[in-house]
Amino acid sequence: MTDSQKFLRDFEKFGYCIVPADDRAELDQLRSDVRDVLYDQLKVKSGDVQNDLDQIHRHCGDSAEIDRLRLAITPIIAEKSMANRRIFAAFRSKLTSLVGQDVLAQRVPNVVLQPPNHPTPTELHRDAPANSPYEVVVWLPLVDCHDSKSMYILNRESTRTALDLYRLNPNDAEAFEGLLDARAELVNVPYGSALLFWSALFHGSQINTESETRVSLNTRYKHLFAPLGMKDPFRYFEMLQTTELTRLGLSFQRNEDM
């Protein structure tokens, strides 16, 4: 079995996979851009990229300031770094094997800064619904992520078990917490790799009790003609690439309008 076949088998079985980048240079450029934008906003002199990102909490104030910083840099990184294109390019072989060659991409990837002991980790949730269940989520740490500095995920089977439990006993928070403790997997994802996961899996994060900040991006891709979720496609997505045949089809339709 080839690596590609193993990836696809595991992705279907578990709903997620941790994969190394095909193109590390794209990733390095993106990480460097993110560091530059962050340090430019903070007006702090930068040094080693990895250390700058790991230690960014030393230059930030309280949670409100971190949130302001995150909101300020998100559109800059999307536009200046063309983050969705770089992420796609970095993991092209795996992503195209999942969504195909006609690709719709999230316009503005989300930026997450999770400093040590930051009191607001991401609550347990799943994207679909309301997002499309035909989306793949790319969770891309720009630092080495492990233990509580990382995120947790429930694989397909555990997500199904959690849903069944919730539907049967919607008010039994204790049982749900117990299931989470037993089933949630904290993923170890070193810089240079990404977690690709199906949009219908439960996931979230804990308070980061490590001594370094988690800096990560997350974004979504789907086939151009795959079913939409409820979100406004024009606000959340853009066409990333199309095949020659699709371009012919679209030009045919366009000519009907003009």
Added chain:
Amino acid sequence: MKTFLPVLLEYENKVNPEPGVPRAPTFGEQAAALERMAERLGGMLIPVPYVARQGQGVSDDVHSTLESEKCDGILLFAMEAIRKGTQLDTKCVARLHQDGYEVGLLIEDKVVRSLSELEELLDFLHVINAVRDRDASPSWAEVVSTEHSR
């Protein structure tokens, strides 16, 4: 100075118009945002806005309004302003451009001035129309509107 016809969107649901959005923007908020967009494009809005009801789109009288008001362009609050049923009105967008009007979309942050910009927009509209047309069954709507998160 250029003049633009503002097109406001009367939302079907004023509460939770889409997931994560608690309420629809008021006409006043929409007009203020469009005013800023017009200024950014080097122009101003004409005083009387056109109101499009979500799902019904704009009708042909928008073209006569543009002509009688001698507008240089049209600024839509959102792409949703040209949706009729499940379909976005691609012919309307194409006609606006062919008649020489600048077309701006505030929410989507797009301006169509050139043929290539029009083609890019029409391609996306056709993709979304195809997907929505196929996904229009009530069963699918129920699936995507069902919230399972905790």
